[in-house]
Amino acid sequence: MAQRPQPRFPEPNTEPYWEATKQNELRYPVCTACETIIFTPRRHCTDCGSQDLEWKVSRGEGTVYTFSVVRQNRMPGFVDLGAYSVAYIDLDEGFRMLSGVIGIEDPTRDIHIGQRVRVEFEEQEEGEYPIPLFRPI
Numbered sequence: 001m002a003q004r005p006q007p008r009f010p011e012p013n014t015e016p017y018w019e020a021t022k023q024n025e026l027r028y029p030v031c032t033a034c035e036t037i038i039f040t041p042r043r044h045c046t047d048c049g050s051q052d053l054e055w056k057v058s059r060g061e062g063t064v065y066t067f068s069v070v071r072q073n074r075m076p077g078f079v080d081l082g083a084y085s086v087a088y089i090d091l092d093e094g095f096r097m098l099s100g101v102i103g104i105e106d107p108t109r110d111i112h113i114g115q116r117v118r119v120e121f122e123e124q125e126e127g128e129y130p131i132p133l134f135r136p137i
């Protein structure tokens with residue numbers, strides 16, 4: 001098991017998002033007035049300002065938009081990872097999120113722009129919120 005940083009609450013913008021990770025669900029808010037997807041999540045629509053949002057569940061599949069590889073990170077929770085990826089993922093529902101690609105041998109070689117990936121939730125040693133990461137399909 002890993003130990004990545006955990007969210008801290010109260011933090012009303014993203015709390016429903018993090019609560020859903022406990023059920024291994026990737027949730028995202030959609031404005032009921034103008035249908036804009038708000039991601040990263042906010043309490044209001046970033047397009048029209050409405051606070052009338054509906055939370056939906058993503059199928060968790062998408063493509064790698066772009067990525068970078070961190071070769072060394074001395075922060076607790078990352079120091080033992082070795083080289084790891086930081087990637088923008090375009091979810092099929094139409095929003096982009098920052099995450100990482102896992103389940104590969106070498107992040108400098110095995111990740112490609114346009115690669116199909118699926119979310120999975122990495123349980124943490126401490127803290128109740130699993131971290132959504134993406135694995136090649």
Ligand SMILES: [Zn+2]
Pocket residue numbers: 031032033034035036045046047048049050
């Ligand atoms: Zn709106």
